[in-house]
Amino acid sequence: MVVTEPQSEPSKKQRLVLIDGHSLVYRAFFALPSLTDREGRVVNAAYGFTSMLLLALQEHPDYVLASFDLGGRTFRHEELAQYKATRRPTPPELSPQFPLTRDIVRAFGIPIYEVQGVEADDVIGTLATQARELGLHSTIVTGDLDALQLVNDDVYVLTSKRGVSETILYTPDRVRERYGLEPIQTVDLKGLVGDVSDNIPGIRGIGEKTAIKLIQEYGSVENLVANREKLTPPKVKKLLEEFSEQALLSKKMATIVRTVDIKLDLSRGSAHDYRPDAARTILADLGFRSLAARVPTTWRDGSTMSAPPIFAPAVKAQGQLELATETARQPAQSTLALESEPSEAVAIVRETAELEQLVAAFAAAERIGFQVITLDDVPRRGRVAALVIGLDEHAVYYVPLAHEQERCLDPRWRCERTASNWAGLIGTYWWRPTC
Structure with missing residues (x-):
């Protein structure tokens, strides 16, 4: 489900979309379960990134550009030794997804702006400033709220509100409403x-x-x-x-730097450079078939787009659903398969009444798939935070296991909530024959 907040209509200027690649990939990795392709590679971050990219193309832009961090030290590290010092090392299953995502961006025909020793935020801030001087309206697509300082009448920020499928568009009024401050403040x-x-x-x-x-x-x-x-x-x-x-x-x-030594080149990244066939090919090769189907013929035509399916259960040859019982980011384990046929987006179950309906649907379903989402990276002993449940190939539900929701579940579900306990339950209930 895509939830885009009410937005004021920008002027009839040419539109530029600026993709903050690093932040989107990072956010998608931690927002989505550990999805794997047919070769067993973890591709959840690339999948979530592409979903956001397709959402951005709904803006019908005249130009699309992207920026990624190249890594290494920046001026911020020189002036503040502790800058980003508490960040954990990049998970090994995430690192390969950055070059993979760059390949996806290039397949779309989108140029990438990168500067050694400069963060993507600063590159994007500079490009947005130059675009405004040239009379363009920009939308920055990012997973990082630091970009809100760039918001003005000619620069909006589109970011994830929850996961990667619900978004919010920050205009100046939206920033004032949330913080009671001007964007620059x-x-x-x-x-x-x-x-x-x-x-x-x-x-x-x-x-x-x-x-x-x-x-x-x-x-x-x-x-x-x-x-x-x-x-x-x-x-x-x-x-x-x-x-x-x-x-x-x-x-x-x-503070995002807006004076990086880089120049906005509008001879690249226009709708004329768009390569939909190449984009569909790379997405299909990765197993992202429903995303490939949503790639528009042109940037100016959003008729093929819809809310992104995050994943859907796929039926094996014997009529079984693929299953995961490990923590959400254990790459060696199989997961709910990315896609079979296009399906609806994941429904997040937030209300008790919704959970009661899901329990009833569970009892009536012919085929059921599970994924366990844990709070810790401890295989088979992680504390369970949520369940992902697929019913009859079509419907996929994300259930946060808050206490008030857990009360609705069958007593056999309310064991000590560790991955190993849930694994035993899932082994019993993940497949239900029709007779």
Whole structure:
């Protein structure tokens, strides 16, 4: 299901879509189960990325460009030694999906902008700034809310709201509604509260609500520091006196650079460069058949597009469904197959009534497939966070196992929730014959 928030209509300018490849691949990897292709390669991130790319093409753009991180140190690492230092190493099953995703982008005929020592955020910020100067309207497609600082009347940000199939389009009004700040002030917010994912410190002791009030009153971190003697309550005043330099540095680290030495080249990346046949071929080769079917004939024609199916159970030759009992990102285990025939998107079961209906459908289903989603990377001993249930080839449901939802399940389901316990249950219930 695609949920795009209400949006104001941009002016009749030419449209540019800027794809933040690295953030989308990373987000898709952790948002989707460990989907594998026919060769056993984990391809969930590439699948989710392509779903977002096809959503972006619904904007009917005149130009599409992409940027990826090349890795290595940047100026931020030089100025803040702890920058991104707490991030875990890239999972081995994710690393190969970055070059795979680049191949998909190139197959579409989309040029990739990359600069050694420069993050993709900065490349995209520079390209969006240059596009505005040339009179274009840009939509940045990203998994990273850092890009909200770039939002203005000519730059919108499209990002995932949940998983990869529900999106939200951030316009200036949408940013103001969410934060009570101007888009450019979201970087001041990072200066005060920091950013855990990038290990940007901010000021410990100042939370988001307090930070927003301070920015609303003083406008920026710089003005706040300049007026720190006037601040109340005394605790906030003391924090600003002690950590003012840290706040300024944190803001600098979170600020997207818009002056990278790179030039927007509109002779590349237009609808004339689009290669739908090549795109369909690479997606079909990966087993992404329903995604291949959604590739439009032209960027200006979105008639073939629909909500993306995240995955669907596939029936084996003996009439069995492929099954996973391991943690969501264990590459050596088989999973629910990516696709057989195109199906609807995964339905997320959030309400008790919805779960009761699913339990009833489960009892009546002729074929059933499971996947267990765990909180830890401990094979067969991970704490279960959710179930993915496929019924009769067509319907796929994601069930977060909150306590109020778990009460609706059959008592035999309510065992100690570890992967091994669920594996025994699944071994009993994953296949139900018709007679």
